[in-house]
Amino acid sequence: MKLIPHFILALVLVFLPVLLSAEEPPPASEDYSAETSVSESADEYESEPEAESPQIADPLIPVNKAMFTVNDKLYFWVLKPVAQGYAHVPEDFRIVFGNIYDNLWAPSRMLNNLLQLRLKGAGNELLRFVLNSVVGIGGCGDVARDAFNIKKQEADFGQTLGHYGIEHGMYLVLPVFGPSSLRDGVGLVGDQLMYPLTYVGSSHLTTTQKVEIATHEKVNDTSFRVGDYESFKKSAIDPYIAMRDAFVQHRKKKVDESKQ
Amino acid sequence: MSFKEEVIKKCLIGIIITVCLIYSVPALAGVPLDTVKGHSDKVLDVLRDPALKGETAKKIKKDKLRTISEKMFDFSELSRRTLTNNWKKFSPDQQKEFISLYTSILEDAYADKILAYSDEKILFTKEVPLSERTVEVQSTVIQRSTEIPIFYRVILKDGEWRVYDVVIEGVSLISNYRTQFKDILANKPPEAVLETLRKKVGKG
Numbered sequence: 076m077k078l079i080p081h082f083i084l085a086l087v088l089v090f091l092p093v094l095l096s097a098e099e100p101p102p103a104s105e106d107y108s109a110e111t112s113v114s115e116s117a118d119e120y121e122s123e124p125e126a127e128s129p130q131i132a133d134p135l136i137p138v139n140k141a142m143f144t145v146n147d148k149l150y151f152w153v154l155k156p157v158a159q160g161y162a163h164v165p166e167d168f169r170i171v172f173g174n175i176y177d178n179l180w181a182p183s184r185m186l187n188n189l190l191q192l193r194l195k196g197a198g199n200e201l202l203r204f205v206l207n208s209v210v211g212i213g214g215c216g217d218v219a220r221d222a223f224n225i226k227k228q229e230a231d232f233g234q235t236l237g238h239y240g241i242e243h244g245m246y247l248v249l250p251v252f253g254p255s256s257l258r259d260g261v262g263l264v265g266d267q268l269m270y271p272l273t274y275v276g277s278s279h280l281t282t283t284q285k286v287e288i289a290t291h292e293k294v295n296d297t298s299f300r301v302g303d304y305e306s307f308k309k310s311a312i313d314p315y316i317a318m319r320d321a322f323v324q325h326r327k328k329k330v331d332e333s334k335q
Numbered sequence: 336m337s338f339k340e341e342v343i344k345k346c347l348i349g350i351i352i353t354v355c356l357i358y359s360v361p362a363l364a365g366v367p368l369d370t371v372k373g374h375s376d377k378v379l380d381v382l383r384d385p386a387l388k389g390e391t392a393k394k395i396k397k398d399k400l401r402t403i404s405e406k407m408f409d410f411s412e413l414s415r416r417t418l419t420n421n422w423k424k425f426s427p428d429q430q431k432e433f434i435s436l437y438t439s440i441l442e443d444a445y446a447d448k449i450l451a452y453s454d455e456k457i458l459f460t461k462e463v464p465l466s467e468r469t470v471e472v473q474s475t476v477i478q479r480s481t482e483i484p485i486f487y488r489v490i491l492k493d494g495e496w497r498v499y500d501v502v503i504e505g506v507s508l509i510s511n512y513r514t515q516f517k518d519i520l521a522n523k524p525p526e527a528v529l530e531t532l533r534k535k536v537g538k539g
Contacts, residue, residue, distance in 0.1 A: 127510075128507075128510040128511070128513065128514050166479070170479060170480055173480055299480055299481075302447075302448070302451060303448075306444055306445070306447060306448040309443070309444045309447075310440065310441065310444030310445065311515065312440075312512065312515040312516065312519075312531060312532070312535065313515045313518060313519075316514055316515050316518050317511055317512075317514075317515055320506075320510070320511050320514040320515070321506045321511055324505055324506045324507060324510060324511070325504055325505045325506050327505065328504070328505025328506075329505070
């Protein structure tokens, strides 16, 4: 009767998200009273004061601007043409590659969810990793999402540091990675330490091969997004400042989410 | 008709009128979401119109999108909230020119992006009130490989809900532009902003 424990394990795995979601506090009631105390005369339409964008120190602005230009050229001269050529690979295959890479990052997402005390997210990521690795054959398919509706819960180490009150420090434009900060740069290193391929010995994967894999991941990912950077640049009055501001706003939202 | 029937009839009419009055109040929950969803559906109709296929129909599509965006967005509110305190530094004529230049930059930049969409699904999930006259309508764009949260902030004016800010993955459009304009206005007059915008629009 070896089958029974497996059956129970499967049941637990299937119902775990349900059990975990039951622990989640109910969504905060939508509070109408918060800002309604200040009544405005209807015909004046005076704007309410706008919340200021979060700020970031940028003492290295000349270096950052130079790196911004380098990344810009890198995109138009290298990454974009390569990704466009690569996009001849049928979309279904590219999605499978995307799934495999995404699945490799699941342990990092799980640990960060755990560090941020988001237990439901951590449980979901654990389940997703197990289901997608086993049933999804090494992460080729996102079985967890498609069959069990267990959605990915993004979490990274920069966010975890932010969760515990660590600020950006200063703005940094990193080569290839783009907009970042002291905190999020440390975060990138932390995430790398939670990435399984980091621990694959050089007898199985040489450093060159690891770089090649990371490059393919980047190109595969970019092949879905060609055009995004172009329309960003087209819309921006000052692309450097627009990018920095978008980075700070986006990361603030991520940290705020981690505290919910 | 007996007296009793008369009273019941009057009561019923009273109730009907009261119900109509209550439900005609535009602040009724659901209206902001339905308004934004209505515009978004119209955009999708244009994108999926089989009569408008190919490069030649691109201009017709863009014109149609512009018509929808003018109804959907309140560009004057959007401009004012972008500049906030700096808005008063602009003369009325400068304000007018700012609105028109800013509008065409936004429309040009996003028309191409939107035209590239077709097989996306858009889910409108919920409304969160921000103030007495402003509401955030939350939506998710579902693509094959990703989901993008897009929140529309709408304001009630003259009984109509119109968009004054779009927040994509936590990045508010008007805050993003505010930071950029502030940088110019820190040591230059409003004319410098207009000149920058004119050049950008001229380049197409």
